[in-house]
Amino acid sequence: MKIGIYGYGNLGRGVEKAFEKNPDMELVGVFTRRDPASVKTVSGAPVYPAEKAEEFVGEIDVMILCGGSATDLPEMTPALAKNFNVVDSYDTHARIPEHFARVDAAAFRTGHTALISAGWDPGLFSLARLYMNAALPDGRDYTFWGRGVSQGHSDAIRRVPGVKDARQYTVPVAEALEAVREGKQPELSARQKHLRECYVVAEEGADRAAIEKAIREMPNYFADYDTTVTFISEEELKRDHWRLPHGGEVIRSGNTSEENGHVMTFGLKLDSNPEFTGSVLLACARAVGRMNTRGIFGCRTLFDVAPADLSMLSGEELRSKLL
Amino acid sequence: MKIGIYGYGNLGRGVEKAFEKNPDMELVGVFTRRDPASVKTVSGAPVYPAEKAEEFVGEIDVMILCGGSATDLPEMTPALAKNFNVVDSYDTHARIPEHFARVDAAAFRTGHTALISAGWDPGLFSLARLYMNAALPDGRDYTFWGRGVSQGHSDAIRRVPGVKDARQYTVPVAEALEAVREGKQPELSARQKHLRECYVVAEEGADRAAIEKAIREMPNYFADYDTTVTFISEEELKRDHWRLPHGGEVIRSGNTSEENGHVMTFGLKLDSNPEFTGSVLLACARAVGRMNTRGIFGCRTLFDVAPADLSMLSGEELRSKLL
Numbered sequence: 319m320k321i322g323i324y325g326y327g328n329l330g331r332g333v334e335k336a337f338e339k340n341p342d343m344e345l346v347g348v349f350t351r352r353d354p355a356s357v358k359t360v361s362g363a364p365v366y367p368a369e370k371a372e373e374f375v376g377e378i379d380v381m382i383l384c385g386g387s388a389t390d391l392p393e394m395t396p397a398l399a400k401n402f403n404v405v406d407s408y409d410t411h412a413r414i415p416e417h418f419a420r421v422d423a424a425a426f427r428t429g430h431t432a433l434i435s436a437g438w439d440p441g442l443f444s445l446a447r448l449y450m451n452a453a454l455p456d457g458r459d460y461t462f463w464g465r466g467v468s469q470g471h472s473d474a475i476r477r478v479p480g481v482k483d484a485r486q487y488t489v490p491v492a493e494a495l496e497a498v499r500e501g502k503q504p505e506l507s508a509r510q511k512h513l514r515e516c517y518v519v520a521e522e523g524a525d526r527a528a529i530e531k532a533i534r535e536m537p538n539y540f541a542d543y544d545t546t547v548t549f550i551s552e553e554e555l556k557r558d559h560w561r562l563p564h565g566g567e568v569i570r571s572g573n574t575s576e577e578n579g580h581v582m583t584f585g586l587k588l589d590s591n592p593e594f595t596g597s598v599l600l601a602c603a604r605a606v607g608r609m610n611t612r613g614i615f616g617c618r619t620l621f622d623v624a625p626a627d628l629s630m631l632s633g634e635e636l637r638s639k640l641l
Numbered sequence: 642m643k644i645g646i647y648g649y650g651n652l653g654r655g656v657e658k659a660f661e662k663n664p665d666m667e668l669v670g671v672f673t674r675r676d677p678a679s680v681k682t683v684s685g686a687p688v689y690p691a692e693k694a695e696e697f698v699g700e701i702d703v704m705i706l707c708g709g710s711a712t713d714l715p716e717m718t719p720a721l722a723k724n725f726n727v728v729d730s731y732d733t734h735a736r737i738p739e740h741f742a743r744v745d746a747a748a749f750r751t752g753h754t755a756l757i758s759a760g761w762d763p764g765l766f767s768l769a770r771l772y773m774n775a776a777l778p779d780g781r782d783y784t785f786w787g788r789g790v791s792q793g794h795s796d797a798i799r800r801v802p803g804v805k806d807a808r809q810y811t812v813p814v815a816e817a818l819e820a821v822r823e824g825k826q827p828e829l830s831a832r833q834k835h836l837r838e839c840y841v842v843a844e845e846g847a848d849r850a851a852i853e854k855a856i857r858e859m860p861n862y863f864a865d866y867d868t869t870v871t872f873i874s875e876e877e878l879k880r881d882h883w884r885l886p887h888g889g890e891v892i893r894s895g896n897t898s899e900e901n902g903h904v905m906t907f908g909l910k911l912d913s914n915p916e917f918t919g920s921v922l923l924a925c926a927r928a929v930g931r932m933n934t935r936g937i938f939g940c941r942t943l944f945d946v947a948p949a950d951l952s953m954l955s956g957e958e959l960r961s962k963l964l
Binding site for chain 2: 621622625628
């Protein structure tokens, strides 16, 4: 199956790495809005200007869109779905219905297949929530994230005056996680579920107390959480915080009868969020290509994808090896 | 959707309990090979003789088959699939391809849909293995079972001369589980993965040393494991071991590149194996009924079922609530 990568940041590079482990998939090229001459791919794959993508109609089975959810994907996915089968990792939960409708209209009219909100959350975590809810309709879900780097929160810190660079780790509160794993169903506030650890490189002569206050009191991002701020040097940041780990856990507990309760958990511990997400997106591209050849057009999510379509293995192999 | 339960042991009663939590599903009746007059259902659902099932063609959308894998289902599922859409929990891993082929032939020719090997292993654990393999193709899977009651092993102990009753718990070895969860990929023998705890009620005057030796040395069942045998009274068995808990954990760890490794886990802790399995089978029946109305005929497994088909919620609700 022939694949294009549209957008070449951390996630695009993550998708690129996944080709090594998926020998049935071929990377045709990377499309960028930057000057292609300035972009060097890790694998040596060719780089093309984004506006030339249309010339690859017929040569690319599925285009994997590696833009951001805030401003890129709401425009990019419906636009590209007119010419290609596409996969994106749109993750602005509140706006998924709107994004879905726009992408569906664009893809359906032109006989393309689009899969939105793929990755791990939304993505594998969403699947875990769905299977758990179907298996145990009377119960309660919890999703914990971390310990991992939140790019959005790191960016928010970088916008504070006097901050040169920053890394924010989201950390689940151990006691809350333990209680939920044991099948208790506590009512938890944002503060009771997650801590926020901030590692900050201040500019020379900056007012550190003011920076710390600005971070701790920032609405939405930090004000509702127990937040720690640790100032470190640029060297320490580069040496100790270069990875982009992440992960988390989906837990559902509930009852099938008064006397019998059950706990289901799905957890991820990821050294590299973009590499793992990229690997999931490539498996999703496989399913999208297959669904399109079967005449399934329009927008879908992982909820609509038969699991077997994600796999390199045949139905017979899956039944004998993994069932 | 109108459902029949075919076979009324622990699992059949588990399915029956699940109707309370799935208000879109209606139990038409229970079919038994025993004398219907001798069977009293928990919910008060009517009981019919198994041989009258054919009279319910057109009144039952999906029949859930609650027979055993050793002798019941190999005959039952292909036979019933000629008249009904069916779900079974066939779990003899080595013979799944053969069972699949026979059920597929029976169901396809008559325009029915059959889903075999549903439940949690095979079932939800199989799905976890498939998703994990697709997301992380370069890695290694482990499945641990327990702590939970193995009916097969309990039955094997009951066949030892001098044994009146018994309960066998399969227990994962804590150190092995911990190592795998941490992303190590140890080579583990059967003995290094699971312990077997046996609680035995001996007949009066029986030779306990002989019983213990017979259990510990039993090939396939116990000889390859560290096995403990504890003699208890009939009262203790009834008081402390009436539940049928089970569970376990599927773990896959692997790499997306040389420097980045990932660990994925899916775990279940179940107070009642038959109630939870029954609840999963009822969700599967929902999917089977839907697939049949769409003209999808023949045998399938959970690998072929779009997750959304298992859920009571609509596509819109799933996307806004669980994605």
